[in-house]
Amino acid sequence: MSELAPAQEADAGPEDTGPTPVFGHPTTLSRGQLCVHPDRDSYAALVRALRDDGYQMCVDLTAVDYLGHPGRALPPGVQAERFEVVVNLLSYTPARRLRVRVQVPEPDPRIASLYEIHPAVDTQERETYDMFGIVFEGHPDLSRILMPDDWEGHPLRKDYGIGRIPVQFKGAPPPR
Amino acid sequence: MSAPPATDLNEELRVGTCGVDALRSPAAVLRLPHLPEGVEQQPTADHTMIINMGPQHPSTHGVLRVMMELDGETVVATKPVIGYLHTGMEKTGEELTYIQGPTNVTRMDYISPFHNELVFALATEKLLGIEVPPRAMWIRMMLCELNRMSSHCVWMATNGMDLGAVSMMIYGFRERELILAFFEKCSGLRMNHNYIRPGGVAADLPDGWRDDVKHILEVIPKRLAEYDQLLTGQPIFHERTQGVGVITAEECLALGITGPILRSTGLAWDLRREMPYLAYDDLDFDVIAGTYGDTFDRFAVRLNEIRESVKIVQQCMDRMPKGDYRVQDKKVTPPPRARIDESMEALIHHFKIFTEGFKVPEGEVYVAVESPRGELGCYLVADGTAKPYRMHIRGPSFVNLQALPHMMRGGLLADAVAIISTVDPIMGEVDR
Numbered sequence: 001m002s003e004l005a006p007a008q009e010a011d012a013g014p015e016d017t018g019p020t021p022v023f024g025h026p027t028t029l030s031r032g033q034l035c036v037h038p039d040r041d042s043y044a045a046l047v048r049a050l051r052d053d054g055y056q057m058c059v060d061l062t063a064v065d066y067l068g069h070p071g072r073a074l075p076p077g078v079q080a081e082r083f084e085v086v087v088n089l090l091s092y093t094p095a096r097r098l099r100v101r102v103q104v105p106e107p108d109p110r111i112a113s114l115y116e117i118h119p120a121v122d123t124q125e126r127e128t129y130d131m132f133g134i135v136f137e138g139h140p141d142l143s144r145i146l147m148p149d150d151w152e153g154h155p156l157r158k159d160y161g162i163g164r165i166p167v168q169f170k171g172a173p174p175p176r
Numbered sequence: 177m178s179a180p181p182a183t184d185l186n187e188e189l190r191v192g193t194c195g196v197d198a199l200r201s202p203a204a205v206l207r208l209p210h211l212p213e214g215v216e217q218q219p220t221a222d223h224t225m226i227i228n229m230g231p232q233h234p235s236t237h238g239v240l241r242v243m244m245e246l247d248g249e250t251v252v253a254t255k256p257v258i259g260y261l262h263t264g265m266e267k268t269g270e271e272l273t274y275i276q277g278p279t280n281v282t283r284m285d286y287i288s289p290f291h292n293e294l295v296f297a298l299a300t301e302k303l304l305g306i307e308v309p310p311r312a313m314w315i316r317m318m319l320c321e322l323n324r325m326s327s328h329c330v331w332m333a334t335n336g337m338d339l340g341a342v343s344m345m346i347y348g349f350r351e352r353e354l355i356l357a358f359f360e361k362c363s364g365l366r367m368n369h370n371y372i373r374p375g376g377v378a379a380d381l382p383d384g385w386r387d388d389v390k391h392i393l394e395v396i397p398k399r400l401a402e403y404d405q406l407l408t409g410q411p412i413f414h415e416r417t418q419g420v421g422v423i424t425a426e427e428c429l430a431l432g433i434t435g436p437i438l439r440s441t442g443l444a445w446d447l448r449r450e451m452p453y454l455a456y457d458d459l460d461f462d463v464i465a466g467t468y469g470d471t472f473d474r475f476a477v478r479l480n481e482i483r484e485s486v487k488i489v490q491q492c493m494d495r496m497p498k499g500d501y502r503v504q505d506k507k508v509t510p511p512p513r514a515r516i517d518e519s520m521e522a523l524i525h526h527f528k529i530f531t532e533g534f535k536v537p538e539g540e541v542y543v544a545v546e547s548p549r550g551e552l553g554c555y556l557v558a559d560g561t562a563k564p565y566r567m568h569i570r571g572p573s574f575v576n577l578q579a580l581p582h583m584m585r586g587g588l589l590a591d592a593v594a595i596i597s598t599v600d601p602i603m604g605e606v607d608r
Contacts, residue, residue: 030539030540030541031302031303031305031539031541033541033542056429057429057432058432059432059434059544059551059553059570060542060553060555060568060570062555062568062570064540064557064565064566065566069557069559069565070538070559070560072538072540073538073539086540086555088542088553088555088570092429092443092445092450095450095451097451097542099542118430118432119199119430119431119578120430120431120432120433120575120578121432122205122578123574123575123577123578124574124575127574131266140205140207141205141207144259145258145259146258146259146262146607146608147259147262148259155264155267156266156267156566162264162267162268162271
């Protein structure tokens, strides 16, 4: 894995030329930052292997809804889907970052939970479920975290308009 | 009678099945079972009681609600309930241009707004591929470190109040006002400055800024020595903080905890040192680390970080380079005010930049800075238009709150307040 170190934060490198694959998964460079693109089935296994390889901390987990995006650079062989789960991993020695981007199709927005590997994703997977409706299988308590429990819809989806729905409060009197 | 869960916990603590595996144990976090419809929960025979602390409790630092399962005075399990301040800032960020973006993100962590603006500006600049001039970098660094000082002063104030040192509340806010007055001089506002923008800063430092900063640097260390005396050597403060809310480095790594909480465990991880941004690699400062990872260590780390920030601000003042305070890239930077009076094109240019914004080439980046609370990250996805396609902020408080159930477990209810305070959550950033 030492061949990864020079790629980290090396702004000089050309974009998306596909550096060395990580554990057999295709990679890209986005503005000098290394991204790995596993498929849905091998995602958890990859994160586990990376953890054992030194990426000890799962810093961030979020998702992007690419509905209506003009198109993004993906390595050959990776099928673009509507949702993308993005996981940022951090290694302490040496200090480097790695981003894992997984395609999640719209009709079946399910993906394995990383809770068993990184307990850090507890609230972040709940937030991603709340905001995008992506189901993390194996999460101990996948419930809404920021929105009220009885909220309908997933606000950060691109087909969820802003200012369309009046403020909902539990037990509030209906508008006159 | 069945054994109350507290006994199990004590058993677990005694035989030492703590550590990272204990973080995943089902009893670690209070989770209410989801019963099928029509099934009523039977009252259990144990002695535990579930109480709510907050969201209006004054010592929960905003609108944090903590559900606690108590066995007598012992905390068995805890669950932080958040979302009361959720205003959809990530959604709003998709509707604002890159120029308007800092006005939005600066309202997240309202105690350290400069860091929020900085991380958004750095992410945008990385997408644009521009580098800001040295003076802009050093102004940013100086203001961020002053902000770290004011943020830690507020933390010391509220932490003091939570532990009964009410005079600390007044002192901490007094020092903060001193710094905020300088921020007001620079940016026009005490908080929510919108001063650090993509491409540089909004304006040059005001005339006489050196006198103001010099005054701050003279006053703060002297007063810090007083607070050190007031708190560090005080037996009541020791009793309330030492050995309370202990967390280890391994648990911090597993839970994603960064910032002073991680450093208090002895792991000297500071992004300013390990992954330098701006010009932090040019500066001489120490990374403060603790030993035991308890509440007292976290107090000591933050107190000494103010001293390190004083050192950094002193260096910024001494070495402040001359030159432009924003990048002279016509695509990003509006023309100078004086040009607008004499040139029609400049007026049009100014109008276009502020109504339409500038286009950012397609791509996605993650940029992180060390905020007073830990790693503050910004994940930006650009689609080639003037607005971010997706703006995600990784708030350190949001992730650090996960430590709460583990730090409180097995402790006393009275310590819960000290532990909430020591996590230093800013609810604006937690809920976004």
